[in-house]
Amino acid sequence: MPCPVHVVTTEEFTLSAPLATQAGARELARGSLVRRGEGTCEGGVPVEVLSVAGWVAVPTPAAPGARGCLATEALAPVDTLVFVALANAPATAPASTSTSTSTSTSTSTSTATFTAGDILGVLRDEGRCDADRYTFSGGSVSAGVPVAALSAVRAVSPDVLAGVERVRAAYGDLFGGDLFGGDLSGGELFGNLGPIGLHEVPWTDWGYVGLPLPHPLDAAALAAEWAREGLDTPARREKATVAFGPVAFGPGASGPGTLGPASPPIYQHFLGADAPGSDTWGRPATIVRLLKLARGWWDHCVTLPGDPARCTLQIGDLAWYNAVRPDPLGHKDHADGACVDVRLFRTDPSRYEAWWNRPDDRTGAIAYDGARTLAFLAWAYANAPVTEAFFNDPDALAALPNLRPLRGHDDHVHLCLGDRPGDQP
Numbered sequence: 001m002p003c004p005v006h007v008v009t010t011e012e013f014t015l016s017a018p019l020a021t022q023a024g025a026r027e028l029a030r031g032s033l034v035r036r037g038e039g040t041c042e043g044g045v046p047v048e049v050l051s052v053a054g055w056v057a058v059p060t061p062a063a064p065g066a067r068g069c070l071a072t073e074a075l076a077p078v079d080t081l082v083f084v085a086l087a088n089a090p091a092t093a094p095a096s097t098s099t100s101t102s103t104s105t106s107t108s109t110s111t112a113t114f115t116a117g118d119i120l121g122v123l124r125d126e127g128r129c130d131a132d133r134y135t136f137s138g139g140s141v142s143a144g145v146p147v148a149a150l151s152a153v154r155a156v157s158p159d160v161l162a163g164v165e166r167v168r169a170a171y172g173d174l175f176g177g178d179l180f181g182g183d184l185s186g187g188e189l190f191g192n193l194g195p196i197g198l199h200e201v202p203w204t205d206w207g208y209v210g211l212p213l214p215h216p217l218d219a220a221a222l223a224a225e226w227a228r229e230g231l232d233t234p235a236r237r238e239k240a241t242v243a244f245g246p247v248a249f250g251p252g253a254s255g256p257g258t259l260g261p262a263s264p265p266i267y268q269h270f271l272g273a274d275a276p277g278s279d280t281w282g283r284p285a286t287i288v289r290l291l292k293l294a295r296g297w298w299d300h301c302v303t304l305p306g307d308p309a310r311c312t313l314q315i316g317d318l319a320w321y322n323a324v325r326p327d328p329l330g331h332k333d334h335a336d337g338a339c340v341d342v343r344l345f346r347t348d349p350s351r352y353e354a355w356w357n358r359p360d361d362r363t364g365a366i367a368y369d370g371a372r373t374l375a376f377l378a379w380a381y382a383n384a385p386v387t388e389a390f391f392n393d394p395d396a397l398a399a400l401p402n403l404r405p406l407r408g409h410d411d412h413v414h415l416c417l418g419d420r421p422g423d424q425p
């Protein structure tokens with residue numbers, strides 16, 4: 001009796017499917033992997049959870065290894081999907097019978113059958129109920145992968161994977177090499193940022209790709225960020241940076257991509273009131289355009305007078321995980337995955353919001369750099385496929401005929417990056 005591997009699917013834009021377990025009701029995010037057991041259970045079939053699609057935040061998520069009852073319609077076949085490693089194979093997994101042929105540069109031990117970012121390929125065997133490992137073909141891992149190690153693996157459709165690959169390649173082209181320019185604290189600002197792996201480009205089952213943020217702030221780094229910015233209340237901390245994109249490094253940093261006192265991120269993400277991980281999604285082409293905009297603006301901005309830390313693109317909302325309407329993030333027009341909100345530029349190197357029409361709520365002083373923000377918008381119009389932009393500063397509106405005012409756009413610019421001839425869809 002076979003116990004085949006399935007991927008969890010849902011109706012249209014629903015994020016997860018309910019899993020009834022002995023420990024209570026759990027939610028399985030769409031895109032999670034399960035192994036179907038024999039027989040039936042009340043309202044569905046018994047399954048064992050192999051991996052959880054952790055990029056999609058759901059309440060009371062199931063954990064790998066959990067067993068429970070899942071509705072039959074939540075099971076979809078995996079035969080056309082490509083399996084990708086999001087983390088190194090757990091070191092506790094049993095040793096494989098043959099060595100990995102992974103070409104990844106990460107270190108691999110005798111017990112690891114893959115490393116983060118590896119493409120395992122398509123699943124070769126359907127799976128027996130007593131199978132303790134699975135084999136794949138077409139990828140970089142030829143040995144059997146222990147069942148427990150599948151907790152580090154996700155399955156993705158070739159279409160979605162193509163978009164992920166495009167974003168990863170663009171990031172490598174834009175930020176994978178040397179970075180020069182600007183002058184910081186009397187020393188040259190430079191960086192060798194390095195490419196990223198597939199596991200650093202999140203995706204959703206609906207084909208949206210996450211803005212790559214290879215430097216998420218852990219609890220200690222977040223506390224340091226709060227201290228740096230003087231964020232002393234929950235309302236202010238909600239506005240804090242939670243992750244950095246590529247990081248330039250200067251005299252104060254210890255090496256490529258590291259965070260030193262003088263290491264401005266080229267772009268960063270602040271969360272606001274949204275659920276963690278829920279607001280950085282977009283169509284692959286949009287993410288590529290945003291990466292190009294961030295790099296191009298950086299190269300231009302560091303030639304302007306002043307601290308390069310004032311060049312960082314502070315990125316807020318992109319889209320929700322998919323195109324559901326109304327957008328749970330509360331926007332009218334982010335759902336299509338083509339628009340992004342960007343903070344105003346400041347007269348100081350702080351990573352905090354600025355308003356064009358009111359002072360900084362921490363100091364009572366004006367922090368808005370209207371000239372720099374206008375320079376950014378002018379640069380974006382001239383160099384990026386901006387199809388729509390909202391911002392309320394009358395000086396910017398007077399200077400840029402395509403810019404439009406819209407209620408609520410006093411502390412950020414709303415930019416949509418659309419198609420131009422030659423752009424990929």
Ligand SMILES: [Zn+2]
Nearest residue numbers: 331340341414
């Ligand atoms: Zn917006």
